Amino acid sequence: MKFVIKRLLQLIPILFAITFLSFAMMRIAGSDVVEQKMLNTGQVVSEAQLNAAKAQLGLDKPFLVQYGIWLTKLLHGDMGESYVSGKNVFDTFIEKLPATLFLTVVSIFLTVIISIPLGVVAAINQNKFLDYFIRFFSFLGNSMPNFFVSLLLMYVLGIKLKLFPIISKDASLSTVAMPAITLAIAMSAKYLRQVRATVLDELSKDYIIGAKARGVRFSATLWFSVMRASLVTIITLLALSIGSLLGGTAIVESIFMWDGVGKLAVDAINMRDYPIIQAYVMWMAIIYISVNLVTDLSYRLLDPRIRLEER
Amino acid sequence: MTPILSFKDVEITYGSKPVARDITFDLHEGEILGLVGESGSGKSTIIKSAMGLLNSSGYVSKGEICYRDTNLLALKESKMRAIRGSKIGMIFQDPGAALCPIRTIGDQMLESLKAHSKINKSEAKEKALELFDNLNFRDPEKVWKSYPFELSGGMNQRVSVALTMIMKPEILLSDEATSALDNISRNQVIMELIKLYDMGTSVIFVTHDIDIVESICDNVLVLKDGIIREYGNAKEVINNPQNDYTKHLIHCTRSLRGKQLWHMAAK
Numbered sequence: 001m002k003f004v005i006k007r008l009l010q011l012i013p014i015l016f017a018i019t020f021l022s023f024a025m026m027r028i029a030g031s032d033v034v035e036q037k038m039l040n041t042g043q044v045v046s047e048a049q050l051n052a053a054k055a056q057l058g059l060d061k062p063f064l065v066q067y068g069i070w071l072t073k074l075l076h077g078d079m080g081e082s083y084v085s086g087k088n089v090f091d092t093f094i095e096k097l098p099a100t101l102f103l104t105v106v107s108i109f110l111t112v113i114i115s116i117p118l119g120v121v122a123a124i125n126q127n128k129f130l131d132y133f134i135r136f137f138s139f140l141g142n143s144m145p146n147f148f149v150s151l152l153l154m155y156v157l158g159i160k161l162k163l164f165p166i167i168s169k170d171a172s173l174s175t176v177a178m179p180a181i182t183l184a185i186a187m188s189a190k191y192l193r194q195v196r197a198t199v200l201d202e203l204s205k206d207y208i209i210g211a212k213a214r215g216v217r218f219s220a221t222l223w224f225s226v227m228r229a230s231l232v233t234i235i236t237l238l239a240l241s242i243g244s245l246l247g248g249t250a251i252v253e254s255i256f257m258w259d260g261v262g263k264l265a266v267d268a269i270n271m272r273d274y275p276i277i278q279a280y281v282m283w284m285a286i287i288y289i290s291v292n293l294v295t296d297l298s299y300r301l302l303d304p305r306i307r308l309e310e311r
Numbered sequence: 312m313t314p315i316l317s318f319k320d321v322e323i324t325y326g327s328k329p330v331a332r333d334i335t336f337d338l339h340e341g342e343i344l345g346l347v348g349e350s351g352s353g354k355s356t357i358i359k360s361a362m363g364l365l366n367s368s369g370y371v372s373k374g375e376i377c378y379r380d381t382n383l384l385a386l387k388e389s390k391m392r393a394i395r396g397s398k399i400g401m402i403f404q405d406p407g408a409a410l411c412p413i414r415t416i417g418d419q420m421l422e423s424l425k426a427h428s429k430i431n432k433s434e435a436k437e438k439a440l441e442l443f444d445n446l447n448f449r450d451p452e453k454v455w456k457s458y459p460f461e462l463s464g465g466m467n468q469r470v471s472v473a474l475t476m477i478m479k480p481e482i483l484l485s486d487e488a489t490s491a492l493d494n495i496s497r498n499q500v501i502m503e504l505i506k507l508y509d510m511g512t513s514v515i516f517v518t519h520d521i522d523i524v525e526s527i528c529d530n531v532l533v534l535k536d537g538i539i540r541e542y543g544n545a546k547e548v549i550n551n552p553q554n555d556y557t558k559h560l561i562h563c564t565r566s567l568r569g570k571q572l573w574h575m576a577a578k
Contacts, residue, residue, distance in 0.1 A: 209364055210409025214423040214474065215396030224422065225411040303413055304458045 007293045014285055022281040023067050026274060032059050033083040033272045057083060070278065080275040082268075089275045093261065093283065099171045100260035103183070103253075104245040106176050108238065110184035111191060116234065118188070119195025124222070126200060134192065141189025149182045150255045157181075167257045179256040183249060187241055194237055198230040232302050239295040246287045247280075313379060315340050315513050316361065316399075316482055321374035323353070323360050323537075329372065331356055331537035338482065338513050345524035345545060346517040347560065348534035354517045355404075357534075358484040362401055363391050378482070397427040400480035400512075402504075404487040407467035409474075410459040416470055417455040423474060442477055446503055465496025472503045476510075483507055483514045490518065501527070521564040525549050533557045 034053040038045045054060045058069060073080055079089040122134040144152075157178060158166040164177045202208075203226060211221045248262020257263075261280065268276035300307040314337035321334040331353040338344050346354045359365050361376050361383060376383045378394060386394070395401075403409045410419055421435045430438075436455060443451035446469065459467055468488060475483060485504060489497040505527065508514055516528060524531050524545055531548050533541040533556065541554040552558045 206403070206405060206408035207411045210403060210471075211411065211419075211422075213362055213364060213395055213401040213403075213409070214478070215392050215394070215426045216422055217392065217426060220422060220426070221411075224418075225414060229411075229413055304415075305412065305460055308458070308461070 004293065004297075007289065007296075011286065011289050014289065015282055018281055018285045019071075019278055020067060022277060023070070023274070024063070026272065026277060027063055029272075031272055033057070033274070034059065036271050037084070070275070079279055082276050083273045084268075084271050084276075089279045092264070092276065093279050096259060096261045096264045099258060100246060100248050100253075100262065102171050103176055103179055103249075103258060103260060104242060106180040107183035107187070107245060108242055110180055111187040111241070112238070114184060114188040115191035116195055119192045120199055120222070120227070122192065122196045123199035123203065131196075135196075138189045138192045141185050142193075144185070146182055146186055146249075146251050147255060149185050150178070150252060153178045153182055171259075175256075175258075179249075179252050179258050182252050182256075183245065191234070191237060195230065195234060198233045199226060202226045202229050228302060232299055235295055235298050235302075239291045243284075243288050243291045246291075247284045312339060314338055314377075315379060316515075317375075317377045318357070318361075319375045319377070321357075321360065321376060322372045323356055323365070323369060324372040325365075325369045329537065330369075331360075331534075334374070334537075334539060336532055336539070336542055338515060340481075340513055341508075341511070342530065343508060343514045343516060343528045345528035345531040346515060346534065347519060347521065347524055347531060348540075349519065349560070352534040353537035354534055355486050356537075358401070358486055358515055358517055362395055362399060362484065363388075364401070393427065396423060396475075396480065397478050398480055399482040399484065400475035400478060401484040402468075402471050402475055402486065402488040404491055406464040406471065406491055407459045407462070409471050410467065412459055414458070415455070416457050416459065416462075416474075420455075420474055420477065423478065427478060439473070439477060442473055446473055446476075446506070448473075463496075465492050465499065468492055468496065468500050469503060472500060472507070476503070476507050479510065480512060483512050484517070485514060486517045487519070489523070490520070521549060521561060522568075533560065 032054065034050055034057065038050060038053065051060065058066060061069070070080065079093075081087060082089055082092060085092070118134050118138075122131045125131045154166050157163045164174050166178075169175070207225065208221060211225065212218070246261075248260045248265060250262045250266045252258065253260045253262040254266060261283065264276065265280045267273075268280065316338040318334045318336050321331065322329050323331040323334075334357055336344070346357065348354050356365065356369065360369075360371050361378075363383065365371075371384055378398060383391065383394070410416070417436060417439065420439050421430075421432055424430050424435045424438070439455060440451045443454055448454050448469070454462070454466075454470065459470075462470065468491075472488070483504070488504070489500050492500060501523065504514065504516075516523070518524065528545040530543060531541075531545040532539055533548065533554065535556045541548055541552065541557045548557060549561060552561055
């Protein structure tokens with residue numbers, strides 16, 4: 001418990017640092033929402049009009065003052081309004097989250113049920129036909145970029161077989177299928193190799209021979225010893241992916257018009273919509289801290305050596 | 312009397328290279344057989360071959376290994392599995408390496424017992440605690456709940472012996488079970504092995520410790536480069552070695568001990 005509280009307290013300085021950095025970096029990037037909105041329309045805008053619009057949003061103030069204002073509002077529970085839509089940032093964010101969460105859960109689920117069994121099967125059949133066969137597909141999956149897989153799936157599953165809609169109007173099982181499969185293919189291809197390597201490493205340990213010498217079934221050793229030991233590595237890898245998925249997958253979300261936070265972030269960055277970007281950056285920090293926390297807690301559960309060391 | 316375990320003209324090959332040849336010996340009921348030789352002489356390979364525990368590139372390329380009347384080499388894996396542990400037990404050199412590091416001793420004991428008989432957790436625990444007690448383990452309950460890394464090397468090896476003992480095998484293969492231990496643990500483990508022997512288990516004792524062979528083994532088999540150099544009654548072989556290599560091996564041990572005695576006397 002003490003450990004959890006300590007970790008959560010660490011979140012505070014991290015959030016300060018990260019919001020400040022992103023604030024600074026967006027200013028360095030040049031341009032701002034007013035220029036993006038007015039100049040990109042192609043209309044002729046006078047300098048006075050631009051300055052007035054900037055002053056209205058407070059963009060004319062010095063950088064540190066802007067950050068100070070934003071921070072004070074945040075500490076009062078107000079994340080501000082989007083410069084583009086004028087809607088409340090927090091509400092906008094919350095509105096987009098379910099779609100991203102849904103996509104994350106489905107794609108991680110698919111990844112787990114594809115990569116773990118295949119990785120284990122490849123490991124126990126090391127250097128046999130089945131191993132080579134599985135590794136071939138892993139290689140294939142690894143070498144195809146996300147956007148290519150997306151287009152391939154759209155063509156085959158959407159246009160030819162008409163199984164799933166190409167553009168998702170809402171978040172449902174049929175619309176999540178293609179983006180989730182796209183993400184799962186890339187992740188499974190990567191994890192499968194990791195699972196295989198981890199399981200092989202575990203299988204080479206002496207206790208495997210020890211258990212065999214006591215007449216313990218290989219399946220029992222595999223499930224209760226090898227898998228449990230391998231899970232520590234597998235969970236670490238999955239945690240990293242869960243983190244990046246919860247941050248939204250800009251490319252896949254954009255291709256499938258999946259209305260999640262990834263797409264929101266990309267749009268916000270393009271428009272220099274600072275309040276939304278700040279919210280996004282904070283969200284990412286919170287995700288990574290909490291995913292790491294959950295991962296560390298699960299290690300304790302799985303590996304008694306870590307659990308008992310702390311006593 | 313038919314031997315309980317017999318090797319007949321066994322040849323063991325790793326890759327394409329034979330590492331042990333013409334291995335023929337018998338283990339009778341109630342016998343302790345010592346297998347001696349320097350490192351790399353093929354001692355461990357020979358006993359591992361009887362358990363079907365050679366690593367993937369090793370195999371028995373010739374001969375028969377029989378447990379009573381059954382040729383172990385012809386058995387299917389499922390039949391062989393039933394023999395491992397319950398009929399032929401094995402203890403390894405590295406204390407604790409035979410145990411999974413992330414599972415408790417109790418958990419692994421239960422798993423081993425369950426592999427051979429229908430038994431529930433409380434029955435297994437009762438049986439184990441009784442054995443621990445019998446072996447004079449301090450705080451048996453704690454041992455049952457411990458993870459291997461919480462115990463010392465010597466204690467881990469004693470647990471390994473207990474884990475083998477609890478299944479009451481007819482044959483015990485001890486693969487240098489005492490060579491990684493300090494003297495106190497070594498003696499404790501040897502006493503426990505003798506207890507197992509008293510329960511009616513025949514033992515093959517792989518070691519390079521001539522003294523142990525002399526004090527506890529009935530017969531001895533001397534190996535060098537995968538070939539049997541001498542095989543016979545332990546006391547006779549040690550006191551009156553015929554083969555040059557055996558003479559050399561015994562001379563090495565004796566002269567070392569002589570030097571130790573000389574040093575002690577000088578002090």
